[in-house]
Amino acid sequence: MRTDDLIKALDADARSTAMPLGSAWWIxxxxxxxxxAAVFWLAIGPRTDIATAMYTTRFVAKFVFTxxxxxxxxxxxxxxxxxxxxxxxxxxxxxxAPLLVGVAVGLELLSVPAADWGRRLVGxxxxxxxxxxxxxxxxxxxxxxxxxxxxxxxxxxxAGAVAGLLAGGLAxxxxxxxxxxxxxxxxxxxxxxxxxxxxALGALGGRLFVRW
Amino acid sequence: xxxxxxxxxxRLMQAAIAGDEKAYADFLRxxxxxxxxxxxxxxxxxxxxxxxxxxxxxxxxxxxxxxxxQDLPVLPWVYAIARFKLIDAFRRRGRRIxxxxxxxxxxxxxxxxxxxxxxxxxxxxxxxPPAQRSVVSSVSVEGRSIGETAAKxxxxxxxxxxxxxxxxxxxxKRFGAKQFGxxxxxxxx
Numbered sequence: 001m002r003t004d005d006l007i008k009a010l011d012a013d014a015r016s017t018a019m020p021l022g023s024a025w026w027i028x029x030x031x032x033x034x035x036x037a038a039v040f041w042l043a044i045g046p047r048t049d050i051a052t053a054m055y056t057t058r059f060v061a062k063f064v065f066t067x068x069x070x071x072x073x074x075x076x077x078x079x080x081x082x083x084x085x086x087x088x089x090x091x092x093x094x095x096x097a098p099l100l101v102g103v104a105v106g107l108e109l110l111s112v113p114a115a116d117w118g119r120r121l122v123g124x125x126x127x128x129x130x131x132x133x134x135x136x137x138x139x140x141x142x143x144x145x146x147x148x149x150x151x152x153x154x155x156x157x158x159a160g161a162v163a164g165l166l167a168g169g170l171a172x173x174x175x176x177x178x179x180x181x182x183x184x185x186x187x188x189x190x191x192x193x194x195x196x197x198x199x200a201l202g203a204l205g206g207r208l209f210v211r212w
Numbered sequence: 213x214x215x216x217x218x219x220x221x222x223r224l225m226q227a228a229i230a231g232d233e234k235a236y237a238d239f240l241r242x243x244x245x246x247x248x249x250x251x252x253x254x255x256x257x258x259x260x261x262x263x264x265x266x267x268x269x270x271x272x273x274x275x276x277x278x279x280x281x282q283d284l285p286v287l288p289w290v291y292a293i294a295r296f297k298l299i300d301a302f303r304r305r306g307r308r309i310x311x312x313x314x315x316x317x318x319x320x321x322x323x324x325x326x327x328x329x330x331x332x333x334x335x336x337x338x339x340x341p342p343a344q345r346s347v348v349s350s351v352s353v354e355g356r357s358i359g360e361t362a363a364k365x366x367x368x369x370x371x372x373x374x375x376x377x378x379x380x381x382x383x384x385k386r387f388g389a390k391q392f393g394x395x396x397x398x399x400x401x
Contacts, residue, residue: 014228051275082289154293
């Protein structure tokens with residue numbers, strides 16, 4: 001088939017239209033949030049003292065970290081799924097969440113006696129944290145990989161990993177409402193590992209499923 | 213890559229998205245010429261036919277045109293897709309990726325006519341279900357319109373459009389599939 005013949009066929013198909021990728025990302029984000037919320041409520045639910053916990057800085061800070069991660073990873077995922085789009089600014093924003101956690105860890109180390117560091121780092125919910133963040137995040141990750149497939153990422157593995165961070169940020173936002181361990185030392189350690197698991201799964205999914 | 217190309221192609225693509233078929237054909241022809249120029253210069257080693265990559269790129273542009281944001285320039289989008297398809301073409305053929313950053317290398321491309329029957333797209337076309345294959349061939353190689361194709365096969369124009377759309381999507385998908393490259397190498401042996 002000559003290239004001119006191919007162009008005839010493509011032109012004859014010009015009327016077929018598809019939803020813009022930008023809209024697909026918002027629909028995907030909505031669907032992923034619903035899935036994460038459903039799994040969260042069915043599996044663990046919020047902690048019983050959430051009404052009082054809401055007035056403590058450490059509890060609220062957890063949501064600042066996780067939402068900063070989710071928002072910045074959402075922006076970068078969108079950029080990575082569009083060929084030729086500038087990604088450097090969105091990539092730079094990815095340091096926001098780690099930076100905030102880093103500052104919080106510093107403040108925690110200053111305000112808590114060294115004897116307490118170990119107890120706060122280990123916490124009481126480590127295993128639950130490591131299993132439920134990936135569990136809540138796996139459905140959203142599947143949704144985000146589907147959106148990546150609908151898009152056209154020229155670096156599928158990287159895009160998949162960032163989609164994993166996005167799913168991780170979303171899942172951790174829900175999980176934070178359940179978890180009793182509010183110390184930044186705990187969050188910086190166990191949340192990070194749990195989210196890294198999702199990022200690794202996302203990279204694998206990007207390699208295997210995001211072909212176009 | 214000039215500002216004039218950018219402005220013109222951007223305008224054509226916007227018109228095409230708004231439903232202007234003539235603008236879309238113009239866009240594709242001009243894009244094919246630009247992409248061909250870049251790809252010929254970047255293939256410095258044998259094994260990959262530049263025209264195969266041009267066709268893969270056009271198909272990808274077509275099935276992924278919803279990923280172009282109208283507020284962004286269109287040429288970086290086109291070239292990013294072409295580059296991805298070129299790297300993919302090397303990778304599928306199990307070659308080391310040889311892409312010159314400086315576009316200094318001379319073209320070595322074969323004339324299109326000689327290899328036309330051996331094109332990757334023909335193999336992808338052959339793999340389609342018969343109904344889709346005959347519709348795609350009719351509209352492309354045989355040069356019929358949608359209406360003429362509908363009359364020839366005694367089906368509705370809508371059915372022709374659906375078969376064409378699905379057929380093109382399937383061909384584009386085949387280009388992206390790893391197995392296709394392997395199957396092709398197997399056939400060559």
